[in-house]
Amino acid sequence: MHDLINDLARNVSKDEYVRVENDKQKKIPPNIRHLSISANLLGGMKKTELRNLRTLIVWKKAWSCLKLSLPDDVFKKSKSIRVLDLNGCCLDRLPTSVEVLKHLRYFAFRVPQRPWQTSLIRLYHLEVLVTRGHSCRESECVNLPANMKRNLLKLRKAFLLNVGGATISGFGGQTLLRGHGEFHVRKESGYRLGELKEMKNISGQLKIRSLENVEHQQEAVNACLDCKEHIEYLELEWSIHARALTCDIDNDVLSALRPHPNLDRLKIIGYGGTRSPSWFEANWLTALSSLALENCMGWVQLPPFGQLPLLKYLELRGMHAVRQIGQEFYGNGDIKGFPILEDMIFDGMLNWDGWSGTEDGSLFPCLERLLVSRCPKLREIPTFSATPRVEVEISPDSPPASCLIESLIATASRLIFLVSSYSFLSDLTTEQLNHVAELNLQNCRDPMPAGGFHRLSSLQVFRISNCSTLLSSVSTEAVDTYLLPPSLCHIEIAQSNVHCSLLPRYLQGLTCLSTLVLNSCHLMTSLSFASESPHLVALESVTIKDCNELASLDGFRNLSALRKLVVADCYNFCSLPADLNIVGSLEKLVICGCPMMRFLPENGLPASVQTVLLSMCHPELDTQLQMKEGAEWNKIVRIPEKKLEVYTALIHLLQLSRPLLFAHLYLYFGGACTNN
Known part of the structure; x- marks a missing residue:
């Protein structure tokens, strides 16, 4: 205006x-x-x-x-x-x-x-x-009053936003509910599943909890879920701790809880039945794009999910009774084989030992990611139409069989390992190692191997999280060698003990590195690229978050490709590189949540900077920027896009x-x- x-x-x-x-x-x-x-x-x-x-x-x-x-x-x-x-x-x-x-x-x-x-x-x-x-x-469930429908007779709209959920048993039938609603089933009046019948105007998300308290199939029929056309996400949950793992009535209850065919996302947790509901078999959910089944431990045979025409995301976790996946999983109609599925996850399938494909191999033509985690008996996977990015989460006590890795390599375009120990790598051949494109080390207590990870010659992404000793020292055997392969493009280090004097050593020889992210590395007091910057000719983005001991940055002169620098929530950070004005490629600078940051570099910012975001810095700096006057304001006045605060x-x-x-x-x- x-x-x-x-x-x-x-x-x-x-x-x-x-x-x-x-x-x-x-x-x-x-x-x-x-x-x-x-x-x-x-x-x-x-x-x-x-x-x-x-x-x-x-x-x-x-x-x-x-x-x-x-x-x-x-x-x-x-x-x-x-x-x-x-x-x-x-x-x-x-x-x-x-x-x-x-x-x-x-x-x-x-x-x-x-x-x-x-x-x-x-x-x-x-x-x-x-x-x-x-x-x-953290978001938490909001318990709204149960007698709202008796008192708030004029309530027409309720928005439940950015909460972990909100109990909705107290709402009347005329209220439009939008957001994250929860209904907790109890064996008492006012909380039975049939109460949902009157709530005709639910939209957004609906989570139905404690379904083990449903005593008769008719209660589920009375809920009339198939009439609630504005529900986008539906979650049905049985508590697996409240009763036996399998329960015959669950078969009837789930069959009666047929959603509206407009449903976009569905998640089923703790279902104790052994059979699939009829509405899965009948191609009822033609608009479904996301499906997750979790801890349904008695479910033996999976329905033909491959016939769901719009399904893009499929997640199966803790399905202990499933042993074989084959033709029945893909379907046999005009639509089959998961025509547009992009993301598929199998986790905790402890008894799954067989996965067969189809004769023509026309499976998963659009698959982009396959995650296999904690499936110790699985030996091979079928050949897909696409060559997806495959993620394998490896437990130290149940590493995957060599034949499974060989099968994954034959299928995958990118092989990603999510591991808490790298010891299994020693069992892989050089050819197998050449297919590892991404390695995510989490909760690893092992030190850096003597030769580093240089054998992973195709590694492009390396993420390290909560690894207390991995980066805390360098072996004397590795003095004259690079520790990481030159193919690396992206490195993230989070919640790990990496000392400021050692980090440059790990970055030696990374001529392809474009992105560096440091998060919650509390031993970092300063960071200098002065000695290693000739190697980092491709580094475009540096992001540093929640490193509370970090006070200064230095040696940016030779980072000739740097385009973005972000420093956020670093309490003691007070000094940008003095030579930052020489970095002629820098386009974006973000300094946020650094209350000790009082001055911008004395020589100002490079002429190439197009965007600067400064928020929650030292009061003296914030005041000058808000008043648009003073020496610090003059250093950024020419920058086209200046974001100094956030307004609602x-x-x-x-x-x-x-x-x-x-x-x-x-x-x-x-x-x-x-x-x-």
């Missing part, structure tokens, strides 16, 4: 609308009706009696969550609020005065840590409810005049925001 139009809108609406951006703002007029305020200034509201307030929207500028504690009586004098959006702050608990907002139509907030559910049940006029998870902590989408709405603001909110939330 042009500045003049913005100023005009503010002037026209100044008697009814106020936007508080900083602590220099004058006192909020007591008769104001619509207020938007930065989260860090919200505490000042308790000093003002806003009896006429209709709209309150709290926003934030920073990426990180701003944790606040509001007094319980913060809304006591503002009983006329219709629209309340608290998404801009991370509350420990909701103020008890939320209960007095009897006229509230729209309520949005991030889920507090302490119990808050009782605050909702008295909001009798609520029409739109928006709950969001947090970026600062609502901030842009709040720059509109009052009529336009409510028009946008009305269109988006379906009339929940009213002016009276």
Whole structure:
């Protein structure tokens, strides 16, 4: 919006609308009706009696969550609020005065840590409810009040966003549910599976838990899942810890839980039956693109999944009863052999010992990735139409048979090993090693082998995670040799003890290396490419995250191909390379979450830089950049794309005049925001 139009809108609406951006703002007029305020200034509201307030929207500028504690009586004098959006702050608990907002139509907030559910049940006029998870902590299931459908009779829309799930047994049939809904089945009234029949307006994701509590097939029939056409993702879960691993009633229950044919993704967990449901055999799920079966330990024979015309992702884990996979798996109709499947995973198939193909070999024409993990009895795989990227996860106690690796090599275009020990490599021939394109070492306690990994002459990607001793020293036998093959293009090191003096040694001779990623390497205090940079002629991207002891970078002068440099969440980082201005290829610079970063390089940035993102650095640097003045601002003023802070989408709405603001909110939330 042009500045003049913005100023005009503010002037026209100044008697009814106020936007508080900083602590220099004058006192909020007591008769104001619509207020938007930065989260860090919200505490000042308790000093003002806003009896006429209709709209309150709290926003934030920073990426990180701003944790606040509001007094319980913060809304006591503002009983006329219709629209309340608290998404801009991370509350420990909701103020008890939320209960007095009897006229509230729209309520949005991030889920507090302490119990808050009782605050909702008295909001009798609520029409739109928006709950969001947090970026600062792991998503968790939200237990919404079970009596909501009795109290919130006017609730028409509920958005359950970025949460691990939300129990939905308390919603009435007229409420549109959008997001991550969960239904936990119990053997008591109000929680039986048949309650889903009235919830006709579910959309997005639905997870049905504790299906072992279904006592009769008719309960599953009453759920009417095949009528719920807007469900995109369905998860059906039986608890494998609550009863025997196999159960005859599960066959009938799963057959009755036939989804709508529009379903896009399906996951079945802990099913105790032995048979496939009839709707798998009948090509019912013609729109299904993703299917996962997990810990269905009694399921003996897999249905013809190859006939699903749009299936792109197939995941089978813990299917212990499956011994053979053959023709019945691919189908025999007009559509067969997984025509567009791209990603296939087999994990924990402990008794699987046979996998046969078809006579014409027309299988998996679009397959891109095959992951085989913890399948100790498998000896060979069939020949595919495509040559996929094959990932093999190897356990130290059950390495794959040599014949399986030979079979994988015959099929794969890229062979990827996910391992916790590299000892099995010594059993492979040179020809077999030449097919290894990617090696992911996780939780490895072995030191670096004397000759390094130089034998893997075709290795392109090397990922190291949580390997405490692998990179902590260099063998005296390897003084005059390169430790890694020159074919490497991509290296990631995470949560591993690599010392700043040793890392350059590992990078010697890597003339093809284009990407280097360091994550949570807490022994790194500095990083210099001064001695090894002549080798790194292809290095284009360097990303360093969560290396809290890292203070400085140096020796970038000879990184002639470097295009992107990212330093994020490194608490002690304070110094970019002094010679960074000489790196004429650099196009993008990102410095985020580095509170000790006070100055940009004295000589400025190279003229080639097109994009710079600076966020959550030292307050002195942040202030200069926000005020667009000072020596540090002058170093980036010519750069075309400067991103200095992150705003939420609502901030842009709040720059509109009052009529336009409510028009946008009305269109988006379906009339929940009213002016009276």
